[in-house]
Amino acid sequence: MKVVLHIWRQSRPSTSQDFGQDGKMVRYELDDVSADMSFLEMLDILNERLTAKGEEPVAFDHDCREGICGTCSLMINGRPHGPERGTTACQLHMRSFQDGSEIWIEPWRAKSFPVLRDLVVDRGAFDRVVQAGAFISVNTGAAVDANAMPVPKADADKAFDAATCIGCGACVAACKNASAMLFAGAKVSHFLHLPQGQAERDRRVLNLVETMDKEGFGNCTNQYECEAACPKEIPVRVIADMNREYNRARIKS
Amino acid sequence: MTLQLDSKIPSGPIQDKWESRKFDSKLVNPANKRKYKVLVVGSGLAGASAASSLAELGYQVECFCHNDSPRRAHSIAAQGGINAAKNYRNDGDSVWRLFYDTVKGGDFRAREANVYRLAQVSVDIIDQAVAQGVPFAREYGGLLDNRSFGGAQVSRTFYARGQTGQQLLLGAYSALSRQIGLGAVKMYSRTEMLDLVVVDGHAKGIIVRDLVTGELREYAGDAVVLATGGYGNVFYLSTNAMNCNVTAGWRVHKRGAGFANPCYTQIHPTCIPVSGDHQSKLTLMSESLRNDGRIWVPKQQGDKREPGQIPEDERDYYLERKYPSFGNLAPRDIASRAAKEACDSGRGVGETGLGVYLDFKDSINRLGKDAIAARYGNLFHMYSKITAEDPYSRPMRIYPAVHYTMGGVWVDYNLQSTIPGLFVLGEANFSDHGANRLGASALMQGLADGYFVIPNTIAGYLAEQKPGAVGADHPQFGKIRGEIDDLTKRLLSIQGKRTVDDFHRDLGKIMWDKCGMARNDAGLREALKEIPALREEFWKDVRVLGSADSLNQSLEKAGRVADFLEFGELMCRDALERRESCGGHFREEWQSDDGEAVRDDDDFCHAAVWEHKGPGEEPERNVEPLEFDNVKLAVRSYK
Ligand SMILES: Cc1cc2nc3c(=O)[nH]c(=O)nc-3n(C[C@H](O)[C@H](O)[C@H](O)COP(=O)(O)OP(=O)(O)OC[C@H]3O[C@@H](n4cnc5c(N)ncnc54)[C@H](O)[C@@H]3O)c2cc1C
Ligand code: FES
Numbered sequence: 070m071k072v073v074l075h076i077w078r079q080s081r082p083s084t085s086q087d088f089g090q091d092g093k094m095v096r097y098e099l100d101d102v103s104a105d106m107s108f109l110e111m112l113d114i115l116n117e118r119l120t121a122k123g124e125e126p127v128a129f130d131h132d133c134r135e136g137i138c139g140t141c142s143l144m145i146n147g148r149p150h151g152p153e154r155g156t157t158a159c160q161l162h163m164r165s166f167q168d169g170s171e172i173w174i175e176p177w178r179a180k181s182f183p184v185l186r187d188l189v190v191d192r193g194a195f196d197r198v199v200q201a202g203a204f205i206s207v208n209t210g211a212a213v214d215a216n217a218m219p220v221p222k223a224d225a226d227k228a229f230d231a232a233t234c235i236g237c238g239a240c241v242a243a244c245k246n247a248s249a250m251l252f253a254g255a256k257v258s259h260f261l262h263l264p265q266g267q268a269e270r271d272r273r274v275l276n277l278v279e280t281m282d283k284e285g286f287g288n289c290t291n292q293y294e295c296e297a298a299c300p301k302e303i304p305v306r307v308i309a310d311m312n313r314e315y316n317r318a319r320i321k322s
Numbered sequence: 323m324t325l326q327l328d329s330k331i332p333s334g335p336i337q338d339k340w341e342s343r344k345f346d347s348k349l350v351n352p353a354n355k356r357k358y359k360v361l362v363v364g365s366g367l368a369g370a371s372a373a374s375s376l377a378e379l380g381y382q383v384e385c386f387c388h389n390d391s392p393r394r395a396h397s398i399a400a401q402g403g404i405n406a407a408k409n410y411r412n413d414g415d416s417v418w419r420l421f422y423d424t425v426k427g428g429d430f431r432a433r434e435a436n437v438y439r440l441a442q443v444s445v446d447i448i449d450q451a452v453a454q455g456v457p458f459a460r461e462y463g464g465l466l467d468n469r470s471f472g473g474a475q476v477s478r479t480f481y482a483r484g485q486t487g488q489q490l491l492l493g494a495y496s497a498l499s500r501q502i503g504l505g506a507v508k509m510y511s512r513t514e515m516l517d518l519v520v521v522d523g524h525a526k527g528i529i530v531r532d533l534v535t536g537e538l539r540e541y542a543g544d545a546v547v548l549a550t551g552g553y554g555n556v557f558y559l560s561t562n563a564m565n566c567n568v569t570a571g572w573r574v575h576k577r578g579a580g581f582a583n584p585c586y587t588q589i590h591p592t593c594i595p596v597s598g599d600h601q602s603k604l605t606l607m608s609e610s611l612r613n614d615g616r617i618w619v620p621k622q623q624g625d626k627r628e629p630g631q632i633p634e635d636e637r638d639y640y641l642e643r644k645y646p647s648f649g650n651l652a653p654r655d656i657a658s659r660a661a662k663e664a665c666d667s668g669r670g671v672g673e674t675g676l677g678v679y680l681d682f683k684d685s686i687n688r689l690g691k692d693a694i695a696a697r698y699g700n701l702f703h704m705y706s707k708i709t710a711e712d713p714y715s716r717p718m719r720i721y722p723a724v725h726y727t728m729g730g731v732w733v734d735y736n737l738q739s740t741i742p743g744l745f746v747l748g749e750a751n752f753s754d755h756g757a758n759r760l761g762a763s764a765l766m767q768g769l770a771d772g773y774f775v776i777p778n779t780i781a782g783y784l785a786e787q788k789p790g791a792v793g794a795d796h797p798q799f800g801k802i803r804g805e806i807d808d809l810t811k812r813l814l815s816i817q818g819k820r821t822v823d824d825f826h827r828d829l830g831k832i833m834w835d836k837c838g839m840a841r842n843d844a845g846l847r848e849a850l851k852e853i854p855a856l857r858e859e860f861w862k863d864v865r866v867l868g869s870a871d872s873l874n875q876s877l878e879k880a881g882r883v884a885d886f887l888e889f890g891e892l893m894c895r896d897a898l899e900r901r902e903s904c905g906g907h908f909r910e911e912w913q914s915d916d917g918e919a920v921r922d923d924d925d926f927c928h929a930a931v932w933e934h935k936g937p938g939e940e941p942e943r944n945v946e947p948l949e950f951d952n953v954k955l956a957v958r959s960y961k
Contacts, residue, residue, distance in 0.1 A: 081872070082534070106600045107708075113602055113823070120821045120876070125867045128875050130390060132563040134603050135704060137488055138394040160707045185534055186873040193511070196391050200503035204496035205455045209375040209773045212446070212453035216410060219464025229457040229482065232489060236393055265455050 070168040071100040074115065076127055076188070077175045083184045091184065094173070104164040108151065109134060109141065111163055112174075128187040136160040136300060139235030142242075143188055144175040149239035149298040157237065157300040177238050179247035181285045192238050194284040195252060202276035203256035205265050224262045231258035231310075233301045240295035240303075246287030251295040253277045254307035257314055271318035278315055325580045325933050325944045330734040331435040336952050340439045343735065344778050348785035355380035357789035360780065361528055361543035363515045363570055365392030367487070367765060368748025369549030370494035371772025376547075377506035379777055381784075384541060385498070385507055386530060388514045388565060388878075393495040396551050396563040397768065400487020401608035401701065403469060403479035404765040406444040411468055415476040417441045424763060425953045427473040427653055428728070428756020429905035429921065431583070431929070434952055435735055436753045443774040444766050448480055450773055454493040458482050469613055469697075471761035473653035473960075479762045484608055484700045490765055494772070514878065516806045518546065518574045518744065519798050525574075525744035526792040529803050531810075533878060536871040538803050538810075540794040544787050545743045545780060548574060549772065552727035552749035554587065556886045556893065557838070558830020560724035561593055561606040567882035568889045571731050571750050579739040580732035580931040580944065582752035584889070585897035588759055588906045589839050590725035591617075591657035594708055594718075595677045604723040605708055607680070607701055609761040612650045614685035614694060615718070617641050617657070619678050623668035629679055629717050640664055648960040655758045655906045655919075656960060658722035662839050663917060665721070672719045681717035722839060726764060728755045728906065729896075732931045732946070736779035737771060740931075743783060747771035752929065757905025810870045813880045818863030822879045825860045829853065829883070829890055837894050842910040846898040850891060857887040892932055892941060899943055902926045923955055 079092025099115055106114075109131050116126035132140040136157040143158040145151035150158045153165055166172065174188065182190040220228075232255070240251035257274050260266030266273075289308060296305045332339040332346065350358065358381050362373040365387040373385040389395055407420040420441040425432060448466070452458065458480050459467040468477040482489040501507040512533040519527040519540070527542040553568035554560035575581045592607045618637045625632065640660055642649045652660070661678050664670060671677045686694050691714055695702065702713045709719070730752040737745045737753070748768040755763065832852050836845040860883070868874040903912040903919035904926070912920040928945040935941055 103598060103600060105597050107602070110600045110602050114600065117821055117823060120865055120867060121819075123867065126876060128873055132389065132394060132565050133396070133399045134564060135399060135605050136707075137485065138389075138396075138398045138563060140390065140394050155703075156707065160704070162707070162710075164710060189873060191534075192390060196393070196499065196502075196509075196511075199393075199496065200499045202503075204500045205453065206500060207450075207453040207497075208378045209371070209450060209497070209777065210446075212449040215408070215448045215452040215458075216465050218452075220460055221464050222460050222462050225457055225460040225464075228455070229489075232455075232457050232492065233485065235488075236391065259457070260455055263455050263457070265453055 070102045070104060070163065071098070072102055072111070072166065073098050073171045075171065075173045078127070079184055079187055082186065088178055102163055104162070106163045107134065107159060108145070108161040108163065109159050128189050130189050131159055134159040137235060139237035142177050142190060142237055144177060144242060146173050149177070149242040150300050155300060155302045177242035179241045181247060182238060182241065194286070195236050195238065195249070197284060198249065198253055198277055198280050199256065201280035202269070202273040205260065206269060218264050220263060228259050228262040231255040231303065231307050234303055235301055237300065239298045239300060241286065243294040243298035244287065245292060245294070246290060248289045249281050249286040250289040250308045250311065251299060251303055251305065253281055254311035255303050258307035258310040261310055261314060270314065271321060274311060274314040274318050275322070324942065325740050325931055327580065327732070327740070327931055327944060327946045328734060329433065329946060330736055331433070332735070336435060336438045339435050340442055347778060347782040350781045350785050352380055354789070356382060358382065358784050359384065359543040359790070360545050360547060361386070361541055362547045362549065363528065364395065364549030364551065364748070364750070365389070365498065366395035366397035366549060366551055366748060367491055367494055367768035368772045369395070370491065370498045371769050372547055372549060372747055372776050373507050374494065374497035374501050375773050375777045376780070377501040383501070383507040384510065384543065386510045386513045386515055388512065388533065390512050392498055392509060392511060393492060395491060396566050397491045397765070398488050399563060400765055401484045401606060402610035403471065403481035403486045403762040404447070404490065405471065405478050405762040406448045406480060406766065407441050407478060408445055408448060410466060411477045413476045415478050419476065420444060420478065422953055423474050424754070424760060425756070426958055427758055427760035429758055429919070429958055430756065430927070430950060430955050431904050431948065432754055432756030433948060434950060439775070440754050440767055440770050443770045446774060447766060447769045451490055451493050454496060456482065456489045456493040469610055470651060472609055472612065472651045472657070473760040481610065484610070484698055487765060490769065494769070515570050516573065516881070517802050518577045519802055520577050520741060521792045521796055521798050524742045527794060527799060529799070529806055534873050536869070536874065538806055540799040540803055542792055542794040542796070542799070544784055544789055545745065547745045547747060547776060548731065548750055549747040550750045553889065554724045554727050556829070556890050557724040557833045558826050559596065559601060559604050561590060561604050564603060567885065569882050569885045572885045572889050574731060574739065574741065574744060576934050577741065578934070579741050579744060580933055581892065582732035582929045582931045583729035583896065584893040584932065585837065585900060585907050586728035586757050586905065587724060588654055588726040588728060589658045589722045590654055591661055591722050592680060592720045593723035594705065595672055595674065595721040605704060606723070606725060607705060607718060607720055609654070611680060611698060611701065614697065615650065615680040615682050616684060617650055617678055617680055619664045619669040619671060625669070629671070638669070645960045652960050653758060653760060658839060659908060659917070661722055677719040677721045679717035680720050682713065683717070686714065726759055728752065728757060728759055732929070736782060737775055738779070738783065745776060745780060747776060757907055810877065813864070813866050813877060813884070814870060816862065816864050816866070818865050820863050821865060822876055822883050825856065825864060826883045826886065828856055829887060832856070833890055833893070837897050840908050840910050841897050843898065846894050849894040850898070853887065853891045853894065860884065860887055895941070896930055896932065900926055900930060927955070
């Protein structure tokens, strides 16, 4: 099959908040694309051809190519990770597109995720949110026997569902406010449903919220675009968990 | 022999060795710890657990990874589970049995003392992970659940659906993040280590490239800990993440660290088969699937009927037939070779004939679709995304693929390499799995090394060093930085005709054909001619565009492939010199009448440790003899 690609090209890290300033969309035509190729393999082929022509290949982030590391981060036709629900860009296959399709590929657009080059963004803000409190403070060696504290299966499953977040940033990219509530909510919800997470629950939620604000993520206005875009289908109930926890902690303090 | 290979195994009965090492080892007093700086390269399970645990003890830690966040290390992709000798099942498990299974699984080519320690600390890992909030699978009573993995007849594998690596890494990453937040660890993401700085024979620092700005930088420390993962991508196609590479391990080797058993690679039996030339990587279908899936091929050659049309009595459940006591849970090396044999005999399935079925029909009939979905939902989802087939209604097609590397930088019992002050953890070292790793044991080893071993053993080294003795202003740093700078300029100046990937693919094909699932003298000798020729062409004709002072992914790849092109040769050399079959290393000349591996314990009961002798010089093969005092050397049988 044949596709027409429009790809964001930018050679240096962004210098301003104005996205249009630092780069532009460039059109490429690609034929001999096989339906069994993954979307990223299609970009590999484009890059091989660009290199052969002496043009610099398109920079894009990827690593595991199986939907778990959260590295790939492409806005495809205006949707984070493209058209398939519950699927990362690296798990998307060209069979999801029709022969002759035009495909627009852009980086995540958010104030907190500056573009470094082409389709590569800096998501360090997520790491800093985690550093603010998305953990249980237990030093190595200080743990009790793993079965000393039974956890009802239903709770463990709830914690697990939140913990499957891969930290890709699709939720932020999908949100018109560039809010990180789904990401941070997943952290809060994960620990909330485990007995081990109780001791620090107030401090955790207050610190996460404060850090999200500081990093420039926007507020949540209940659009739910994040849930629709999340490749791991993290439910918005984690945001409700987080709001409840936040109010509780505020009242107590 | 010129390498000093003192394994530093403590004396005494095997059960007491680790306790006695911890007791004998010198300590660094709490107030002095903060004067020492440790550089940790890698933030996978091994690196993140080491960095956080060392920082908790009070050392200054700087941690480096090439990923954009420490949370994205390749460990995140591990699926099936982690072993521990908890014996929560009451099914006869014990530290001794896990030790025994691992030594036997490794085909008697691992160091007993290391493996015993691994089995001992395995129980603490599970406790630690649960305390961090790792959501392992649980039963309705609220206690932890287990599953079975290959090479074991007990259920000792802890798991978190099909995402165990993700959950364990997020646990280690949260511990690391806590220390970063506290200012005890400085984290450098998108930063690649390109060389080791050795001063007066001791590892004293590293040279890195900032992958965003391209800048080369020097970091000095009192010790360097490498936790940089495996080298499976030398084969181009593997189940490893795209950016996994051998650069750190190879470059420390060139600075004097012995490299052990590079030919020991694990080919995993259950991966999604290659679908075409465009293929960039292979996807694993976790071994845990063999708890409930049955492997078969048609009995008849060239049988092209749909799997559902092939009646029971025309199917060959070959693992159950050949290995009745372990059946579908035969160890990986054995299951992979059996799949190859089935396909080589013309009974492979799928368009290419390079595939066998992994069938869940019986389990779905017995347990129901929901139960199977709860156990393996994400794997089934992944499979259907890639193949556009529904594994609930049609058996999966699978084929072996490169998955893990048992070889690595040689380390002693303290995890120290032949360069004092350089410690190596996780998949990057050679220590615990011998010639074949059992499923669910890599996560265990990475975390054992990082949480429990290195925090104890590094003190013995540091206690004898003056903190901060060498700074980054030492002339050796500038010298090595200059060498890296030259190498980068050279790569960018060739401006040839072929892309980096093109060379990598060619190398991968040589390695897979001649140093893959089956190896022989003639093939390895050919590879030893072809690889240097390919390398020479690379340095004449590779095309790397862009500049050194920006984010340049082609340049990153070029450096890694250049190292693979040197490393691949050492692998083939090691495979050629090991004139026996053991575990994942199958030499066609050494097999029994029924095609099983035949070891030669008289001549090869040792680790081969290679020493770099300088560019253009033949490397030297040293040996560390292996002694088996606790497990009797025997022919490995799973029948
Ligand atoms: C698909 C898959 C499934 C698996 N499933 C299981 C399983 O179920 N159970 C099990 O026990 N094992 C499993 N394994 C094996 C296991 O995941 C790995 O062996 C293990 O996670 C390796 O951990 P590590 O910490 O040693 O290295 P990695 O996780 O590979 O981490 C390497 C780190 O080093 C960094 N790095 C590398 N080179 C450099 C450099 N030059 N400069 C700076 N940083 C560098 C990387 O950025 C990364 O942070 C699986 C492997 C694969 C491929
Ligand atoms: S590359 Fe890992 S999730 Fe896409």
